[in-house]
Amino acid sequence: MSKVLMKGNEAIGEAAIRAGCLNYFAYPITPQSEVAEYLSKRMPEVGGVFLQGESEVAVGYMLFGASGCGERVFTTSSSPGISLMSEAISYIAGAQCPVVFVNIIRGGPGLGGILPSQGDYFQAVKGGGHGDYRMLVMAPASVQEAVEMVMEAFPLAEKYRNPVMILGDGLIGQMMEPVEFPEHLATKPSNKDAWATNGMSTRNSDKSNLVKSLYLDPKALNDHNLLLKSKYDRMRCEEVRYEAYNTEGDYGLLIVSYGTMSRVCRTAIDNLKAQGIEVGMIRPKTLFPFPEKEILDAASRESCGMVLSIEMSMGQMVEDVDRCVKGRRPVKWYGKCGGEVPTPEEIMDVVKEHL
Incomplete structure (x- = not known):
């Protein structure tokens, strides 16, 4: 094709x-x-x-x-x-x-x-x-x-x-x-x-349907x-769908991000990895139903010190992320909502601030 x-x-x-x-x-x-x-x-x-x-x-x-x-x-x-x-x-x-x-x-x-x-x-x-x-x-x-x-x-x-x-x-x-x-x-x-x-x-039926x-x-x-x-x-x-990125080994911080923003985060994670800093990401593909168990499991990894929800909003998904983590790790938010898309360099700086 x-x-x-x-x-x-x-x-x-x-x-x-x-x-x-x-x-x-x-x-x-x-x-x-x-x-x-x-x-x-x-x-x-x-x-x-x-x-x-x-x-x-x-x-x-x-x-x-x-x-x-x-x-x-x-x-x-x-x-x-x-x-x-x-x-x-x-x-x-x-x-x-x-x-x-x-x-x-x-x-x-x-x-x-x-x-x-x-x-x-x-x-x-x-x-x-x-x-x-x-x-x-x-x-x-x-x-x-x-x-x-x-x-x-x-x-x-x-x-x-x-x-x-x-x-x-x-x-x-x-x-x-x-x-x-x-x-x-x-x-x-x-x-x-x-x-x-x-x-x-049309359907050869004697039963009427009512919507x-x-x-x-x-x-x-x-x-x-x-x-x-x-x-x-x-x-x-x-129907829960998600992508786990760079979560096979140990990581000090877990990012949760979706849509276009997750692509920027992926680049930031790759660049951080080249500097010796390991960061994992859970990308929800379905926002409802939300990958609750998957986020909890990833956040509960012994090496993970905190969870960062990165969004192009003033912090909406972070409420669901916080609910999923159940207080086992600190949950923070970072984002913009005026039409600017945070750059990989910005994400890298934010991650380093929290590690």
Whole structure:
């Protein structure tokens, strides 16, 4: 399989098509607007549907409707746009509909700026909308990984009948890297006739399907939330993904970092190693479910004196890292959130300060 040089946003759009999704509804917002630009041309070429809504609020409910009919559907947006979709995301999770969301994060809060950030960690991992719901959240560190995660997201959304979010940042969307589209990740929707409102005659059934998130009886609502919780618990058992880097031997400090920031940390770790300083890293590939045991085990290594959460935010993931470490080691944070990406040299200096 040959590789092709593509901008991240365009590769994300192509990955969805290659995965078997032919429905894309969106509203433009920097720094991910190239996805919509690319798919406005590409979707008609493959017999798919491109539709720009009048707002992100409208897009959220277009996604809900299409998914409720059993169609594969996805959207891309950036931070404030995801905020506007959050009510619909809660409805989608409550109604158990599979939708894939891609958030190419920009700086915030408010309008913030259009440069890369990881400031939407709380929004993605802790819910974002109302009620007790969770999304399966994946965080790519390269354009190739973004392609693969997008392609994997559709069967995962259908497996759990739940929204899945790909959490990238402005760099992932704007950088160009060689990519390939693994053919084995092209799949077809599964088991939708069991629940989707796709017409009784279509599925030759005498049983009507109902997609809803409204439960006025308190016991029924409690039971429904327990059912949803059982799915999230299953995700915790089956879907944790992470990368351990330079953790085979002894190390004096453990870094936890994800996405683009983890690439900078990897370079810093390599440079420190050349100076005789050993540092390990756990890179969460899934932010929910979070690699809790893996971080605890790595932090508990006898040689490890502390844990450093490095993020392009004011310290959001550090709360989960601290929770995982359970007080066995000091946990510190380092990062920036104005659009600047800390350099390997900065990371090296911070590590040396704490050793």
